[in-house]
Amino acid sequence: MARKKDRLKINKAGPFFVDSSCIDCGSCVHIDPEHFGQTGNSSYVHTQPSSQKEINQALLALVDCPVAAIGAPKRLTSQISNDIFPIMVTKHSSGEVYYCGWSSKLSFGASSWLIRSSEGNVLIDSPRWSALLARKIEEMGGISKMVLTHRDDVADHSKWAKAFNCERFIHKEDADAAPEAEHLLTGMNVIPISKNLKLIPTPGHTAGSLVALLGNKQQILFSGDHLWWNPSKKVMIASKDYCWWNWSEQLKSVKKLLDLDIEWLLPGHGHAHRFKKGEWEIALSQTLMHAESSEDSLSY
Ligand code: SF4
Numbered sequence: 272m273a274r275k276k277d278r279l280k281i282n283k284a285g286p287f288f289v290d291s292s293c294i295d296c297g298s299c300v301h302i303d304p305e306h307f308g309q310t311g312n313s314s315y316v317h318t319q320p321s322s323q324k325e326i327n328q329a330l331l332a333l334v335d336c337p338v339a340a341i342g343a344p345k346r347l348t349s350q351i352s353n354d355i356f357p358i359m360v361t362k363h364s365s366g367e368v369y370y371c372g373w374s375s376k377l378s379f380g381a382s383s384w385l386i387r388s389s390e391g392n393v394l395i396d397s398p399r400w401s402a403l404l405a406r407k408i409e410e411m412g413g414i415s416k417m418v419l420t421h422r423d424d425v426a427d428h429s430k431w432a433k434a435f436n437c438e439r440f441i442h443k444e445d446a447d448a449a450p451e452a453e454h455l456l457t458g459m460n461v462i463p464i465s466k467n468l469k470l471i472p473t474p475g476h477t478a479g480s481l482v483a484l485l486g487n488k489q490q491i492l493f494s495g496d497h498l499w500w501n502p503s504k505k506v507m508i509a510s511k512d513y514c515w516w517n518w519s520e521q522l523k524s525v526k527k528l529l530d531l532d533i534e535w536l537l538p539g540h541g542h543a544h545r546f547k548k549g550e551w552e553i554a555l556s557q558t559l560m561h562a563e564s565s566e567d568s569l570s571y
Pocket of ligand 1 (some may be wrong): 297314341
């Protein structure tokens with residue numbers, strides 16, 4: 272629980288605050304950029320929410336924080352239930368997509384996503400274990416498959432796999448992070464794991480990074496840490512600074528995605544984004560042009 276005595280001085284005066292236990296994972300900023308920002312060392316409240324709608328969004332960030340570093344008075348926190356997650360992002364012809372919340376310190380606050388479909392529900396990356404979230408997912412039909420996009424975001428995968436007896440998929444190159452996974456993928460070929468969901472190996476950020484692609488038209492891309500959106504610059508980021516394995520391989524992997532028809536980009540870290548028809552290829556081409564010509568891919 273966030274402590275008032277550890278409240279960071281940089282917070283805007285008012286009821287919401289971030290305390291010194293913040294690990295600067297950015298999750299609150301992705302959920303509620305209108306009120307939370309990052310200094311480079313931590314997050315903070317840059318604007319206090321005023322309307323009820325704004326308060327609700329700030330409360331979502333508070334509940335999601337992996338280390339409970341966000342505080343607010345009880346009169347506000349009592350307005351939100353701990354079992355608020357998962358939250359629907361979009362209804363796609365191939366299934367409903369939800370944000371799972373319960374981001375984990377183990378995956379540095381990475382986002383995880385649930386696809387609810389008649390083919391069986393799929394968890395994309397692992398949230399923190401939560402009996403409350405597990406109960407909600409059970410009511411939604413459980414989990415039949417779990418895709419682990421790369422080694423960093425496996426969090427509590429073992430607990431989720433045990434609870435739902437689901438099959439886990441991870442690339443062999445990152446499999447030391449989840450050696451018990453039922454499916455260790457090899458090579459660079461696209462791997463369909465159901466009628467509407469395929470996995471595309473995209474080495475670069477890590478040797479075993481992969482993305483998951485839902486649907487055939489107006490697709491949804493679960494991009495792990497391969498790509499994410501920067502809302503202030505309105506560009507897609509492939510980050511050399513956060514490339515742990517091989518940057519030139521990552522750029523090759525980015526190129527592989529040019530022909531897609533992406534409507535939603537749902538990353539592990541960074542902001543999600545919805546594209547209009549035709550915007551994806553333009554945005555990704557710009558990212559590639561910038562990344563190939565720049566030493567620092569974050570200098571947008
Ligand atoms: S979600 Fe919590 S730990 Fe992460 S940046 Fe925000 S306050 Fe810090």
